[in-house]
Amino acid sequence: MKPVTISVATLAFLTTAACIFAFACKKNNSPTTPPPEDPDWPTDNIRVVVGTGISRPWEILWGPDNFIWMTERNGKVSRVNPKTGALSPLLTIPDAVSDGEGGLLGMVLHPDFTTTPQVFVVYNYRNAGNYREKVVRYQYADNTLKDPVILLDNIPAAGIHNGSRLLITPDRKLFITAGDASVQANAQLTTSLSGKVLRINLDGTIPADNPFPGSAVWSYGHRNPQGMVMNNGILYTSEHGAGVEDEVNIIEKQRNYGWPNVEGPCNPGGEATFCTANNVKEPLWSTGNSTFALCGLDYYNNDRIPQWKGSLLVLSLKNQTLYQLKLGADGKTIASTKNYFTNQYGRLRDLCISPAGRVYICTDDNAGKIIEISKPE
Secondary structure, eight states, X not given: OOOOOOXXXXXXXXXXXXXXXXXXXXXXXXXXXXXXXOTTSOOXXXXXXXXXXXXXXXXXXXXTTSSEEEEETTSEEEXXXXXXXXXXXXXXXXXXXXXXXXXXXXEEEOTTTTTSXXXXXXXXXXXXXXXXXXXXXXXXXXXXXXXXXXXXXXXXXXXXXXOOOEEEOTTSEEEEEEOXXXXXXXXXXXXXXXXXXXXXXXXXOOOTTSSSTTOOEEEEOOSOEEEEEEETTEXXXXXXXXXXXXXXXXXXXXXXXXXXXXXXXXXXXXXXXXXXXXXXXXXXXXXXXXXXXXXXXXXXXXXXXXXXXXXEEEEESSSOOEEEEEEOTTSSSEEEEEEEOTTTSSOEEEXXXXXXXXXXXXXXXXXXXXXXXXXXX
């Protein structure tokens, strides 16, 4: 039998395709080596991709079609051409209800999107007059989303503290952040879905290895986690504090993150006593005696912006700033921090990273924007 040979050009094409399709899974590693550049791409270091026509975008993610996929709190799901800014609406979810900070929130695409074109969203709705949250899976076909399947519903919701980021891991588990829905005590109750990081299978069933049998609860003691990313098997979240101590956490199975008994690190006295007695894991990083309203979180590992390589990038609403958290070699320490764009673009809600290493940020405004960053300074 003659040996099979593969040309250099074919190998390069397959490698580039693999890098692109890997981006179906919201928020994971950006590739170290960017794919070939589009020679007609705008050369601005920073440019506004979308400046009109969107309202309070909540999630943006890079799809395997090389478009930005976006949710708006009013229930709209769209695709955005990152080069031209052209919007392609897919669906307005009919029972999504925007109340206070609620509405259509997180979204993630199936990691095998080209063969399994499924879109997962989480949003707030009303159930017999009660404000609730649910996770729904749609099929993408014919430029729309259809055939909704409810995977998890009746999660407590409120006008504040709904969490609601989604992430699919390489082992095909769906992680969901859920805020305390304004009832602080529920964050410590493992029988409640409030104030938790949840974990389910992609069909909505409960994984057999979850820490509490028959329950979606993975970790607890959370206030309002609104960012989530995985890198090298480490799951990170960003979380709103009350008056002090916004947090970036490393999420571990069955760990308690302290809220409402502990804010930030386990300070001497009552907090330290509670931490020892309740298996509390302290934050990777916190904001100290103030709050920034930390939100979207991603991991940057691209050569386009070399000073950001190996860093968590986290946005803030209140402080209107992008924070770079340079990780140590093990991914479990912060080596250095630096701030960018303070008060330049308004409240910063979410971000995503293209295979070419460009960073896209959406702003939390009634007249929202999407901004492309190819060089931050």
